[in-house]
Amino acid sequence: MFPYKTSIQFDRTCNQALYLQLANQIIQYIKDQTLAPNTKLPGSRTLAELLNVHRKTVVACYEELLLQGWVESIPKKGTFVLGSLPILHQQKLDDAEVFGVKTTAGFSFYNHANLPEKPSKSDADFMYLNDGISDGRLTPIDDIARTYRRVCTKKRIFEHLSYGSTYGNDSLRDVLVDYLNATRGLHITKENVLITRGSQMGIWLTSQLVLKKADIIVVGTTNYESADSTFLYQKATIERVTVDENGIITDEIERLCKRKQIKAVYVTTHHHHPTTVTLSAKRRIHLLNLAKQYNFAIIEDDYDYDFNYNHAPILPLASHDVNGNVIYIGSVCKAVAPVYRIGYLIASKAFVDEAAKLRGFVDRQGDALLELTFADFIKSGDLDRHIRKVMKIYKLRRDLFCKLFNEELGAFFHFEIPKGGMAVWAKLNSNYSWATVSEVAKTYHLDIGNWKRYDSAKLKHNYIRIGFASYNEEEIYELVNRFKKTMDEVKNL
Known part of the structure; x- marks a missing residue:
């Protein structure tokens, strides 16, 4: 029995062709077994009259069903639901799921309790x-938009529309080399730069390459929650040391190093997250010396270098690193707007090469047009x-x-x-x-x-x-x- 015009509904205001609307409804009837295998469908002329549509609509619908493999056409007999279709076994859904909101999965998957939920804020009264x-x-959206349009209208822009480098756009890497060397006191070349989609990607890539199960990473007793979650996701062991008015206490790190094999130390040196204190010069030098002596990585998250109200910015640990121990992570998201996912990871060439390979598996490449835009935005002085x-x-x-x-x-x-x-x-x-x-x-x-x-x-x-x-x-x-x-x-x- 075919569900005639009482069930078939058309929305003549939407962009989808009528024959596709009809085909999709017939497919649903086949899936829920309203139309069983081997059921004969009405002739095209008959169904067109019943549904008050043009016969060509029904013919196109049947052709679509035939192409998709839901029906078969038997010469001189008609169109039938494919007899070899297996019955789709379906669980009973609650009302919400019937109307498209799937709340449960039909398979098992792994939950990660260490990954915090990021709630969305939407109530305008709150x-x-x-x-x-x-x-x-305060975002200079007009300036960025003009730069973006100018970038997109360049004659050879098509060269940037295909797959690019997993290291990020070369122009932005070149610009960042000059910019970071001048403003952060770094001594890097393009080979030390990997473009990321913000600081969090840099932290994740680093944790994947530096930490394995039970490896020890040192953080402050108070620390950036997302970093902690990233390290715990790697099943690393977190050792916490005290943070006071001068930042993380490096004497405690040294005592830990004498007892255990430390793989990495994570620090927000400029304005410690969340306490906002600055790591003192004495402790900065001490931490660099400990990293050289005990061969651990320093993951320096310099998330808000630019925002200082009482003094000039303090140069990062990376500017004093001569032994290749520091992985320096930053972004322009804080300075401009979080929506612009442009960040960077600065490290030895060997580490950057490996991080670029890993990045290629989770994010084949960045947004080349946006990266070109920010290369221009930084180089022109607009960012400063x-x-x-x-x-x-x-x-x-x-x-x-x-x-x-x-x-x-x-x-x-x-x-x-x-x-x-x-x-x-x-x-x-x-x-x-x-x-x-x-x-x-x-x-x-x-x-x-x-x-x-x-x-x-x-x-x-x-x-x-x-x-x-x-x-x-x-x-x-x-x-x-x-x-x-x-x-x-x-x-x-």
Whole structure:
């Protein structure tokens, strides 16, 4: 029995041809066994009259079904559902899955508890805390768009539209060599540069090449959660050492080295994530000497080198590395906007060559047109001009944010005014818990986020990181106001 016009529906407003709409509905009837194998389909003229469509629509539909292997045409007999089709065994789906939302898999797969979920923020009435991101509204989108169009209209642009190098675009690598040598005090050539899609890719590639199961990597007692998750994904063993006002304590690393075989040390030297402190010169030299003595890698994540409000940027460890121990990772995502996934990994040629081979398996190459755009954007000085502009704005926002927090919330929070970066490291009074604050804050449309991620070592230090750069002046006042209402209620619980 063929399900005639009562079931067949056409949407004449969509772009899909009627014959394909009809074919897809017949295929569904075959799959759910409404049309069993060997069922004869109506003649094209008959079905066209029943459905009020042109006969050519039905003929085209049957031809499509024949090409896809769902039906067979038997001369002088007609068109039949293919008799040799196996019956598709289907489990019963709940209502949501019937309408296209598949919630369960029909196979087993491995879960990785160490990989944190990245929730999306979408409620316009809420203010969402972040741990320090740039304000996308300040992005020089017109300048970037003009550069992109200029790049795309060059006569030989077609040369960049096919498969390219897994190292990244050569022009951007050349530009980065000059730029990083001049601004970071590096001494590199193009062979030391691998373009990535942001710092996180650099951390992942490095962990894949440096760490295996049970290998030891040293991080701070407080550390960047995504880095921790990446290392744990590799089944590495994380050893944590103390972080104080001068950064990670290298004396503790030395004591560890005397007892265990250390494979790598991960550091955010400029503004430690999440505490924002800077690694002192004494400890920088000590760490480099330890790396040479004990043959471990230093993974230096310099995620916000450009943002300093009280002094000039401090040169990275990589600028002092003469032994090839440092893997230097950075990006332009923080400085411009996270959507532009342009980063870099700087290391010895041998390591970069291996990282490029691995990168080719997970991301065949980068976005050559975007990379060419940023090569021009950096070389022209537009990037530096943008950084100088937003630095002034972010400094004003830092000062206002810290002033209001001290005035309105000083009884509840303690923090040091950061010398750079885009966030403060704020400690909640020990009389209160972030769990309670987080719940109450929601009633004032303030989302604290996953505050637990700042205490991977379970020290119960009661600190979280609060970004300020992405809020304008009006939003900072509103954020502090919602925090104030939250804490006044928490205080009275």
